[in-house]
Amino acid sequence: MSASGDLIEGDAPYIDPVRAAALHRRSLRSSVVATVSTVVFLIAVGFATVNAPGWASVRYWFFNGSAFRASVGSVASAFLLNVKIFLVAEVFILVLSLVVALIRVSTAPVLMPLRFVATVFTDVFRGTPTLLVVYLLGFGMPALQIKGLPNDPVIWGTIALVLSYTAYVAEVFRAGIRSIHPSQRAAARSLGLNVSQTMRFVVLPQAVRRIAPPLLNDFVSLQKDTALVSVLGPIEALRAAEIYSASKFNYTAIVVAALLFIAVTIPLARFTDWLSDRQERRDRGTAR
Amino acid sequence: MTALLHVNGVHKAFGTNPVLRGLEVSLEPHEVVALIGSSGSGKSTLLRCVNGLESIDAGKIMLGDVEVSALDADLDVVRRRVGIVFQAYNLFPHMSVLANVTLAPIRVLRHSRKQAEGAALELLARLGLAEKARQYPDQLSGGQQQRVAIARALAMQPELLLLDEVTSALDPELVGEVLDVIRDLKAGGMTILMATHEMAFAREVADRVCFLDRGRVLESGPPGEIFENPAEPRTREFLDRFLSG
Amino acid sequence: MRRLTLVPVVALLAAGLAACSAGNVGAAPSSASSASAAPSDCTPAAMQTYTSGMLTIGTDTPAYPPYFENNDPTNGQGLESALAYAVADKLGFAKAAVKWTVVPFNSSYAPGPKKFDFDINQISITPDRAKVVDFSEGYYTVNQAVVTLKTSKIANATSLAELQSAKLGAQVGTTSLSFITDYVKPGAQPYVYNDTNDAKKALATGQIDGIVVDLPTAYYITAAEIDNSKIVGQFPAQEGPTSEQFGMLFAKGSPLVKCIDWALASLKSAGTLKTIQDQWLAGADAPYFKQ
Ligand SMILES: Nc1ncnc2c1ncn2[C@@H]1O[C@H](COP(=O)(O)OP(=O)(O)O)[C@@H](O)[C@H]1O
Ligand SMILES: [Mg+2]
Helix, strand or coil: CCCCCCCCCCCCCCCCHHHHHHHHHHHHHHHHHHHHHHHHHHHHHHHHHHCCCCHHHHHHHHCCHHHHHHHHHHHHHHHHHHHHHHHHHHHHHHHHHHHHHHHHHCCCHHHHHHHHHHHHHHHHHHHCCHHHHHHHHHHHHHHCCCCCCCCCHHHHHHHHHHHHHHHHHHHHHHHHHHHCCHHHHHHHHHCCCCHHHHHHHHHHHHHHHHHHHHHHHHHHHHHHHHHHHHHHCCCCHHHHHHHHHHHHCCCHHHHHHHHHHHHHHHHHHHHHHHHHHHHHHHHCCCCC | CCCCEEEEEEEEEECCEEEEEEEEEEECCCCEEEEECCCCCCHHHHHHHHCCCCCCCEEEEEECCEECCCCCCCHHHHHHHEEEECCCCCCCCCCCHHHHHHHHHHHCCCCCHHHHHHHHHHHHHHCCCHHHCCCCHHHCCHHHHHHHHHHHHHCCCCCEEEEECCCCCCCHHHHHHHHHHHHHHHHCCCEEEEECCCHHHHHHHCCEEEEEECCEEEEEECHHHHHHCCCCHHHHHHHHHHHHC | CCCCCCCCCHHHHHHHHHHHHHCCCCCCCCCCCCCCCCCCCCCCCCCCCCCCCCEEEEECCCCCCCCCCCCCHHHCCCHHHHHHHHHHHHHCCCHHHEEEEECCHHHHCCCCCCCCCEECCCCECCHHHHCCEEECCCCEECCEEEEEECCCCCCCCCEHHHHCCCCEEEECCCHHHHHHHHHHCCCCCCEEECCHHHHHHHHHCCCCCEEEEEHHHHHHHHHHHCCCEEEEEEECHHHCCCCCEECCEEECCCCCHHHHHHHHHHHHHHCHHHHHHHHHHCCCCCCECEC
C-alpha cells in the first residue's frame, strides 16, 4: 500500500534568512505604529476631556477621589453578590438551555408535548423584558404563599435570570446544532452511532465550538443583568453605588460600580475575541 | 440464497421525482460491483438506501437474511455491518484522525480505548497514514482525508463496503493513492459496492459492472462485456460520451 | 421611579481615573438664609425663575400620600402639594402660574442646570447633600417608623434590641435606609427597593419583617394600604444621627432660596404651616421605641 503525496515530509522547512529578517522588521514596525497611534489617541481623548469647560464639575461629580475611596469598599463587597448570582445562574442556564434546545431539535413523536412546551417557553421568556420576569417571580411567587417555596429574593431573582437567559441561550444552541451539516449526521449514523450518540459526540461538540462567541456574549450581558435582582431588595453593586450616591449626592460610586463590571467583562470579551479569531482561522482552513 | 446483498424491485422518489424505479442488484460475498451511470441516475441514492440513510417506497433490501428495508429494522445494527464512504469524506473535523477512526468501535462496539486505538493504528498504517494519527482532518490533503474515511469505515469490520464516488472530489494526482487502497481491499476479500466514474479502474477491479439509467439497472455483466460490447444503446451512448469527454 | 440616569460615563473613565486621586470639592455650602421681612426682589416679576413669571416645581412620580393625593401634585392636596401652593401664593404666584414637572429623585441632584425652581419630594436635609445643592429651611421634622404585619415576629417589639434579628427594608436614597444601617444596625443587611411600593410588596409577601419609612408614610400605609399592618413604633428624630427635616431642594447658589425661606417663615408664624400639617398628617402617631 503506498503512502505517496507526502513528498516534502522529513525535509526541514527552508526560509530565506534575508526574507525572514525583512518580515520580522515589518511586523515590528506594525506593532510600533499600532502602539504609538493608540497612545496618541488616548492622550488626545484625555486631553480633550480634561480641557472641556465642564471638566472640573464632571470630575467632582463622577471622579471624586474622596468619594471613590469612601464608596469602593461597600460597592466592591456588594459586587460579590453579582458574581455569586452570575456563577450560579450561568451553570443552570447552560444545562437548561441545552436541554431546551435538544428538545426543540428532537423529532421523536413522543416528545411532541415537550417540544410544544419548550417552544412556548422560549417564546414567552425571550419576549418578556428580563426586569419584568424578575419582578413577577420575585414578588409574585412568594405572594402565592405556597409552603416549601423559597422566599428569598436572591433565589427568585436568580431563577428569573436563569429562565430569561435560558430562553436566549437555548436558541443559540439550537442555531448551532442546526448549523452542522446533515452530512456529519449521516456519517455518524452510517457508522452505527444512534441518535443520541450522534448528537453527543459529533453534532454538539462542533455546534458548541461554533456558538462559543455568541454564548459568551450572552454571558457578558448576564453579568450586567445581575444588577436587576436589586429591585427585589438585595444590595448588589449598582444598588450599593446608588445608595452611596443618594446619600452623598455624588455619582462617583456609580463609576466605581461601572469599573467593577467592566473589570470582569473585559477578560470575557477578550476571550470571546480570541475564540472568534480562532474559529475564523479554522474556517479559513489555515493554522490551528 | 447466498447473496450478501439483494436489492429487489426498489422504488424511491423524492417528492414527485422518482429516483429509483424497480431497481434490482445483488452481490455475492467477496464480490466487487461497480455502479456506473450518468449523474442523477440514482447511484448515491441506492447506496444510501442500502445503509438505511434513506427509506424506500417499495421493494425489499436484504442483507443476508435481514431485511434492511423492513419498517421495524434495527438500522443501527444494519449499519454496523455495512460501511459507507462518501464522496466528500465527511470526516469529523473536531476530532483527530485517530478519534475519527476509533469513535464507532469504542461507542458502538464497546471496545476498550486501548483495543480500538491499537486496531486503528494498525489500520492507518496499512493505509499509509501512520504519522497522521494525531492530526486533524483540515491538516490533511484530500487523498489523505479520503483514506481516513475509508479507515473509519473499515474499523467497524463491515461485511459490505459502500463507496460513493470516493475519488471524484480529489485532484487527479491524489486519485491513485485512494484507488490503491481499494485494490488492496479487494485483494483482502472485501465485498464492495461502489459508484464510480473511474471507468478504467472499474474495469480493472470490478467483478461485475452495473449500468444505472434513470433509476434502473439497465444492463449488468462482467466489465469486459459492458465496456467493450454493451447490449443497450444507452450504455454505449454513455460510454462514448464518457470516453470521448 | 428612582432609576439611575447615567451620563456617558465610560468615555470619561480614562481621564477620570487620574483625576480621582487629585481630590476635588465643589462649592462650599451657601450661608444660611434668614426669614426677615419680605424682600423686594421676591415678587413674580423680580424672581429669576426657570420660566419667568411662573414657578416650576419638581417632584417624583408616583407622588405618594400623604404628601400628595391621587398621584396628582396639581390638586393642592397632600402636605407637599398644599404647602407648595401656599408658598407660591405667599410670593404672589397665582395657582395657574405654578407648573409641576417630574423630577426623579436621582436626577434632582444631577450636575448641570436644573429644570425646576425647587424640588419638593420628602427630601431630607443632610450636610453631605447640602454640599452640592441648597435646601430651604425644613418644613417638617420627620421621625422614622417601623411598619410590619400584625402577624410578624416583630409586631410587638418595643425596643431597638428586639429589632436586631429582623429583616428590614427601605426605599433607596431615603434617610430611612441610612437610619437602618446607621442607627438600628440589625444583624442582616437591609433590603433596598426602588420605591415604597416595592418595599410594601416585599413586606406583604413576608420577604422582609418590616419596612422603615417616615412616620406620615407609615401612618398612611397602615391606615389605607396594607390591611394587616401596624406601626411597631417610631424613633424620635433627635435620637437618630441628626434631627431630620424635609426641605425643598434648589440648585446650588439659587437666588430663590431666600424668597422661599421668607415665605416658609411667614407661613410658619401665621400658623398656616401647622394647619397644613395637621390637615394632612393627622393621626400620624405611634409609640416611641425604647433604647
Ligand atoms: N435528499 C434529496 N432530496 C431530493 N432529491 C434528491 C435528494 N437526493 C438526491 N436527489 C435527487 O435524486 C436524483 C438522483 O440523485 P443521486 O442518487 O445523487 O444520483 P447520482 O449519485 O447517480 O448522481 C437526482 O435527481 C437528485 O437531484
Ligand atoms: Mg452521487
